[in-house]
Amino acid sequence: MSTEVKSKEKVNMDPKYIIKLTVTLFVTCVVVAGALGLVNSVTAGPIAQINKEKTEAAMKMVVADPDNSEFSDKLELTEEMTAAATAGGGSVTEAYAVTVNGESDGYALKIVASGSQGNIEMMVGVDGEGTVTGVSIVDNSETAGIGSKVMDNEPLASGVPVLDQFQGKTAADMPLAVGSNVDAISGATVSTKGVTAGVNAALAVAAVMG
Numbered sequence: 001m002s003t004e005v006k007s008k009e010k011v012n013m014d015p016k017y018i019i020k021l022t023v024t025l026f027v028t029c030v031v032v033a034g035a036l037g038l039v040n041s042v043t044a045g046p047i048a049q050i051n052k053e054k055t056e057a058a059m060k061m062v063v064a065d066p067d068n069s070e071f072s073d074k075l076e077l078t079e080e081m082t083a084a085a086t087a088g089g090g091s092v093t094e095a096y097a098v099t100v101n102g103e104s105d106g107y108a109l110k111i112v113a114s115g116s117q118g119n120i121e122m123m124v125g126v127d128g129e130g131t132v133t134g135v136s137i138v139d140n141s142e143t144a145g146i147g148s149k150v151m152d153n154e155p156l157a158s159g160v161p162v163l164d165q166f167q168g169k170t171a172a173d174m175p176l177a178v179g180s181n182v183d184a185i186s187g188a189t190v191s192t193k194g195v196t197a198g199v200n201a202a203l204a205v206a207a208v209m210g
Helices: 003-012 015-060 079-088 147-151 189-209
Strands: 069-071 091-100 103-114 119-126 132-139
Touching: 015 069, 015 091, 015 103, 015 119, 079 091, 079 189, 091 189, 103 189, 119 189, 132 189, 147 189
Parallel strands: none
Antiparallel strands: 069 091, 091 103, 103 119, 119 132
């Protein structure tokens, strides 16, 4: 082994070199973490605002009077609400109180239920009388050209848009079920069942909220 190689090995194992390398790596990590923190602090506000606007847009799509409806801040989810959603076939992730012209008029509920290709996230409006006022899909992974027909609210054989058929449903109609009091788009039965489970969950949550 040459003298040059031995010299390099000696330098690489030198404690001073190791300390210098450790300090350099530590400083680099601190700088990178600080930069990421700065970026996050700068972008957090705009991202939160965008999410708020998207959520409000989804809520306006499911209330009876979008022009005069106002929404509360996100409500705290109780164990009773969570249990009711689970019993209905879904899970509740967000809840907002709805007021129309200053009068309480039900809730807008973000619900997650299982579809054919994963979770379907939807917003469901339930008015003060416990009646579904609308269903809007927030996010999904359903198959394009099949389950997506349900997500895009395409019409049933009757001509009624598939999501619109839930309007007017109440807890008295539960359990909502495909083939009983809910129609499915041909070839997209599982996707329709997923939305149906979400609406059942929303009605159950609204019932315990009063």
